[in-house]
Amino acid sequence: MKKIFLDTYVEVHYTISAKISKFMPAITVIMSVYNGALYLEAAVKSILAQTFDDFEFLIVNDASKDASADVLAQIAANDPRIRVLTNQTNLGLTASLNRACEEAQGAYIARMDADDIATPERFSVQYAFLEAHKDIAAVGSAAHIIDSNGKIIGKKDVPTEDADIRTQLLFNNVFVHSSLMIRVSCLKELGWYDLSFKKSQDYELLFRLSKTYALANISAPLLSWRDHDNSISAKSTRQQWDGIRARWYAITRYGYPFFIGIWYIGMRLGWVLLPRSVQRTLLRKKTTNMSSLLPKNTTPKVALFFTYGISLSVWEKIGMYHREIALYKRIAKEYGTVHLFTYSQEDTRFVAELAKDNIIVHPKPAHMPNMLYSWLVPFIHRKTLKQMNILKTNQMMGSWAAIVAQWLVKKPLIIRTGYTYSYFAKRKKQWVRYAFGKVLERFAIRAGATLVVATENEKAWYPEKYRHNIRIIPNFVDTSVFTPSHKEHTYRQERNLEVLFIGRFTEQKNLPVFFRSLSTLPKVHLTMIGQGEMKDELVALSKELHLDVDFLGNKPHDELPSYLHACDIFVLPSLYEGNPKVLLEAMATGCPVVGTDVEGISNVIIDGENGLLAAPTVEDLSRVLHTIVNTPELLPRLGRQAAIWLHAHYSLDHVIDLETHMYEEISV
Secondary structure: HHHHHHHHHHHHHHHHHHHHHOHHHHHHHHEOOOOOOOHHHHHHHHHHHHOOOOOEEEEOOEEEEEOOOHHHHHHHHOOOOOEEOOOOOOHHHHHHHHHHHHHOOOEEEOOOOOOOOOOOOOOHHHHHHHOOOOOOEEEEEEEEOOOOOOOEEEOOOOOHHHHHHHHHOOOOOOOOOOHHHHHHHHHHHOOOOOOOOOHHHHHHHHHHHHHHHHEEEEEEEEEEEEEOOOOHHOOHHHHHHHHHHHHHHHHOOOOHHHHHHHHHHHHHHHHHHHHHHHHHHHHHHOOOOOOOOOOOOOOOEEEEEEOOOOOOOHHHOOOHHHHHHHHHHHHHHHEEEEEEEOOHHHHOOOOHHHHOEEEEEEEEEEEHHHHHHHHHHHHHHHHHHOOEEEEEEEEOOOOOHHHHHHHHOOOOOEEEEOOHHHHHHHHHHOOOHHHHHHHHHHHHHHHEEEEEEEHHHHHHOOOHHHHHHHHEOOOOOOOOOOOOOOOOOOOOOOOOEEEEOOOOOOHHHHHHHHHHHHHHOOOEEEEOOOOOHHHHHHHHHHHHHOEEEEEOOOOHHHHHHHHHOOOEEEEEEOOOOOOOOHHHHHHHOOOOOOEEEEOOOOOOOOEOOEEOOOOOOOOHHHHHHHHHHOOOOHHHHHHHHHHHHHHHHOEEHHHHHHHHHHHHHHHO
16 A cells, blocks of 8 residues: 555655746846836847747846836736736845846856847757856847947947956956856856845956856857947946946955956046046047047036026926926036026025035126126126037027027027927917017027927927937826826726826817817816916806816826825817927826827827827717717826836936037037
């Protein structure tokens, strides 16, 4: 009896073991993503398209605040090889990679980054190589270098033999991290990534592996590596310090030449101690073949001339301060000191606060008419303006101050139009303002300024012969503030449809037509945030139509996400727009949006994909609103797609990249 039981146990044990081994993948692919929705889908799909398909794919969502979770959920639902591991709080890349390593079931771990693209044959080539070379612990590859649009702009060649790798590794990381495939057995023996390295964790791991095992690269490019800014000045200070520490470990723990290492570490240490703005300046001088170096106290500076009559105090009063200043805080961090020239003495209270962020505020120095001050500001601040690298306006209105300053100090001038002044004046049939705007725009162009507009439509407004000097940089959304809610927008027909409008109560917004279209719905509650000359008319109209409307006035900018999360839909019923920030912010929160099929809105909303469009009439707006009421299942999908699309095109990071690249090009 015992023998029968034992035989049965052995047979069952080996049957189960065989079945388990059948489902053990050859490769575990690990990726960590934090706010990487922009390129995430392309990166994941390049892995799923591998010709070698015996792998599992572990993706750690490191508490992303953008649409990364939605992208991952959508893709993972269609491929069982993907497992998404979610960190409740942001742990950083090192801890996230270690979490994936601990969950790995494959014999090899393949690294992948959320913004790179693997070639279809990558795994086939690397797996065959490691199977044939049992002495090699890790293999990487050469890589094509691509820009933010996926265009190949270069190639990263790498040494392939272990001896050459060891010779060069101390001086530079000769591996593309996201191209690595590593034996799990070696990692288990030597340990995962070192948690004390928040950056350069791959560099330290490679030194550690190289002490015991051989390393290799494949000369063929098996990856497209996305280069956002390939200069060392783009690296964070922490990354540069961790790179130095990895080299110190190499010479003190892993057998690399001590004196050569000390010499090179000294050079790197001297570089890291320079301010990042000086690093950028020196690198820029190097790339333009200039041998002379700037003095060490020279840092790039941007002078921002505020819109005529506007100040930080006005921004704060109308709830725009945090949104607008976020851009210049980032510019000050990424490029250099920002000087703000504003139109109010009250702005002295911002001086100390913003100085911490490398922003210098120059309030209006005395009580004088704004028009007089706008002409005097270049002369009052002439000495300061001579130190600037870039002069810039926040809008076209008031740009004459910057044009005069450019004439005085001969510095590159950027005129951000904000909205195209003459175009909007013409739409409103304000002919005097239209003529004034056309003259001002012509003076700006003839001053040699670079004009910055938000859309292709605005660029097309200017004469063709000037368009070569016009750049498109869209309005940004601070996606760390305007984030999707954890709860999807759902609507049940037995309750009111919660509708939200945010904006000015002006003729442009087409609000009477909007109110009349809402009155055709059986159950609706409208929340209006904003102010304007039409408020009394709208209050009277809402009573006439028996509409349930709350007029809340202006709200602080950082409170708007809570209203967008609470509503069912956001509606922008305008007759025309430029590049409407409030619509973009609504989409960033994952709020389903409805807009009119007019210039400025139709550029943003793709009908049926990331929102719904209607003609600016009572009949068509009513039709679209009834569609929502009758098919409420539309809302969650529209909200998800809106957030994904927005984060890919209008994030603050994306706009900062465009801005700083423009500054560096123009200042050189």
